[in-house]
Amino acid sequence: MEFLQDLLGAGYSSRSFFLIAGPCVVENEALLHTVARSVQDTCRRLDIPYVFKASYRKANRTRLDSFTGIGDENGLRLLGKIKETYGLPVTTDIHTAAEAATAAEYADILQIPAFLCRQTDLLTAAADTGRVVNVKKGQFVSGPAMKFAVDKIKQQGNSKVILTERGTTFGYQDLVVDYRNIPWMQAHGAPVVMDCTHSLQQPNQPGGVTGGNPQLIGTLAKAAIATGAEGIFIETHPDPSKALSDGANMLQLDLLAPLLEELVKIRRAMTA
Template sequence: MKTLKALLKEQYNPDNFFLIAGPCVVESEELLNTVAEKVSGICKRLNIPYIFKASYRKANRTSIHSFTGVGDVEGLELLQKTGQKFNLPVTSDIHSAAEAAMAAAYVDVLQIPAFLCRQTDILIAAAETGKVVNVKKGQFLSGESMKFAVEKVKGAGNEHVMLTERGTTFGYQDLVVDYRNIPIMKHHGAPVIMDCTHSLQQPNQSSGVTGGNPQMIGTIAKAAIATGADGLFIETHPDPSCALSDGANMLRLDLLEGLLEELVRLRQAVK
C-alpha cells in the first residue's frame, strides 16, 4: 500500500497543497495529453504535487442522453497511458464494488463519488485493493459523519484514505460550502481536499444538464486554502463550452496557471 507521500514520490511537498486536476471525463487521448502536459508543467514550476484526474465513465448522469464515456477498459487504458507518459499518478471514480479491482489495475487513487460515500461494500472493496482511497463527502452529510467512511476504509486494513468536501445541498438546485467541514474532517485523521468545481454545481435543471458557477472557482479555492485544506480538486478543460460532461463547472485551462500562482502565495502567507 502506498502512502500519499510515496504516491507523489519526488513531487511530494509538505509545505504546499497538492492538486487533483483534469477533465471531467475521458473524451479522447488528445484531450488527456493536452491537459496533463499543461497542468504538470505549471505544477512543476510552482512545486505543487499533482495527481491527474479524469473519469473513465460517468455513471451519475441526469439525462439518459448524456455522454458517459468511451468505454470502461478503453478509458482506463488511456488514463494509465497518460500517467505513464507524464510520470503522474492518476485517479478516477468507481461506481460499484465490482469495479474496484478492475480500476485499481490502471489507476493509483480510487475515488468514491459523493452519492456513494455511505455504500459499505464499495468502500471496503476499494480499500482492499491497497490503493489510496479518496472519499467525497455526500451533499447530504456533515463533516462529522464522514468519520464512518474513514472507519470503513481503515477497518478493511487500508490506512490511506482522503476526504473531499464538495458542498452541501441547499434547496433543489444549488449547493453551499460549509468551511467548518475542512478542520472537522481533518480530525478524522485523513488529508482533506476541496472540490472547487463540483461544489459550484447547480443540479436538477429542467434541461437535464447540470448548471454551475465557474466564475466562483477562485473564491472557493482561496477560502479552502485559508481554512487549512491539504489539497484542491479542480476540473479543467481547454474549452468547457465544448466539454462532453460538466462543462458548466470546469475552469478554462488557460486560467489555471494564474489561479494556482495566487493560491501558492496564499498558502505561504497562511503558513
C-alpha cells in the first residue's frame, strides 16, 4: 500500500501502526495547537506516524442546538494552519459531495462518516479529488459488505482507500465491536483503522447527548493492534468534560501517551 508510505513518510512500515488523533471538532485555534503539539511530541518519541484529525463542521448532531463548528471557512483555515505549522497530514470528515473539493484543499485524507458509507455521490466526489479516502464502516454494515464502498472509489481511478471499523449497532443505545471485521476489510485491499472512541459511543440517549465508555478505549486499541489493524483512531481533548462535541467518549489528552507506549510494545511483540 504505497500511498500510506507517501502519506506517512519513511517512518511507516508493515511492522508499525499509524495514529489518527485530535479533538472531535475545531473549537478554537488554541485547542488545535495544544493537541497537535502534545500528540506529535509523543509520536516522535515512539516513532509512530501521526495524522491530525478534527472536524471542521459536525453535520450529524442529534439536537438542533448542538455545537456544529466555528464556520466552514474558519475551521478549514485552522486545519491548514496545523498542517503547515507542524508538517502533519490532516484529516476531516465531509457530509455532502459539494464539500469534497473544498475540504481537499486543506485535508490529506477525506473521512466519510459511517452513516454515509453507502452514499455513492459522496464516495465518488471524494475519490475524484485524488485525496486518500477513509470510509468508516456503517454501524449497520458488515466488514465483507464494505467491498462495495471500496469498489466505488477505485472505479473512479483512486486506489487510495482506508477503511475504519467503528462498531456495530447493538440495540438502540449501544455498539459492539466485531474484530473479525479487521481481516475481513483488509481482504478488500485496504488498510484498516480501529476507531477506539466512536466504537464506544452510546448513541440516541433520551437527553439528546451521546454517551460513551472512554474507560474502555485502551481495551479496544490493544485488541485492534493484536488483531493486526494498520491504524488507530482516537479522539482526544485536554478536558473532555468541557468538549463541545462527543466529550463523553473522548480520551483525556494526558492519558494518550501511556496508552501508545503499551500499543507499541504489543506491536513489537507481534512482529519480533
